[in-house]
Amino acid sequence: MEIDPFIFRLSIFILSIFIGYYVVWSVTPSLHTPLMSVTNAISSVIIVGAIIAGLAGSSDSVFNVSSIFGFLAISLAAINIFGGFLVTQRMLAMYKKKKKDKK
């Protein structure tokens, strides 16, 4: 008997929860704010679905209701992707070690 592909996806999902659990516990508490902003950015990989929806229209009618929602979702996710990664970068650039020689 064949196994439904859904079961494989479910396996990936469950195992990823465990990976997430252990990886996040190892994040140092001082970086919890960047953790939130970067998780924000990566969860916007939902843009993949938005792109599929946006490109689904035929060549003579690019804008049907479904693809309009797709386009809007692309913009929303893009705000998050660019905003999330850049603000994380900005924060992480501020975490510096003590300078031993100076001052």
Place this chain on the structure above:
Amino acid sequence: MISANLSAVFYLISGVLFILALRGLSSPETSRQGNFFGILGMVIAITVTFLTIGNFSSGFLYVIVFLLIGGLLGAFIAYKIPMTAMPELVAGFHSLVGLAAVFVAISAYLNPEAFNLGSPGNIKLLSLIEMSIGAAIGAITFSGSIIAFLKLQGIMSGSPITFKGQHPLNALILISIIVLIYLLCSTQSSNLFWILLAVSFLIGFLLIIPIGGADMPVVISMLNSYSGWAAAGIGFTLENTALIITGALVGSSGAILSYIMCKGMNRSFFNVILGGFGATDQSTVSQNKEQKPVKSGNAEDAAFLMKNASSVIIVPGYGMAVAQAQHALREMVDTLKKNDIKVSYAIHPVAGRMPGHMNVLLAEANVPYDEVFELEEINNDFANADVAFVIGANDVTNPVAKTDPQSPIYGMPVLDVEKCKSVLFVKRSLSPGYAGIDNDLFYKENTLMLFADAKKMTEDITKNL
């Protein structure tokens, strides 16, 4: 156009890169590299999507246009936002993830052929279940985050909004969501899909309004978790590994942060969610303590105390951020260090308005991260320190949490500030903090209250050093 198998492999790679992005955050040295992995994973996922569809017609142009509009807006916000406003920003970003999930679910529902899910009115059962769960959680994330954003921004009052029958109403709505999903899957009626969305928006709104401003760290973490589960739901619908992995990572990350925040306040998760904290306690507190003597001093006294100390521990709180005193504080510490005084910072888990907020603010003021310590790391050092300098923090230093079982914050882990030889407490007045409880520390023998604006006081002390 590339094959479905090849693209699945690439999605897996980008999922792994996202795991590495979070892994990088285990220490500040590796964190920047981690962020790079995250960006790389995102670029791979987007590129592969384009290549898989292989449709570079006029629609492609619009995709790029909308992508750039969003991207420019996001980049602009990221560079402009002040670090004190990070909680609002993160809440705002959560709402966008939620809304994007809803929009993707709507377009998948309207045009299932594009996603290989069947035809309109005859969508594969499993896909419809996944889709409606993703859409419902996305909608809850959206409206909940909007409320959190408004409360953090101060547009909406931070005090909890409660009314009679609130909990039964919420329970009823949550049950109706499950019933709606069941009916939707059995009838495929599009009306039910729209009702489901409307009800989910409503419950997100109702769930967050009773939660008070002081509990915002928990709320933000919780919504972070929701946005992850929404993404995972959509990931199942799209049969996309990258999205499933990411959703699971973000979901568990948010859940862990909520747990840490709840533990930092010694409250159960349900206690926070059911709300009402902060408003109800005010009547029972600050009854008989008004007349106790308080020692207050000025900047010169404080400077004198610190000059003669050999070690000083700084306890910053949200008040420091409000007064924008972090840079002035760093300058004061620089002067102290020139006088060979050992300085460290002690940060309580729930200091600030979101997890790790205080650390970011100190980092922005160029405080080296290896001088900043968490509660467990530094709590034993207070007994050996000469001066504790409390600036903008209150409830997290209140010894009543250890001594008075009647207190609403009893059992909450607090910084043992009172064990220091002397305590300097910068505060505007004797008013109680967010939890609405009087702080015994104000009346201790060895406490010197400095009544002033945090920034001005810090600058004055620096002048007197």
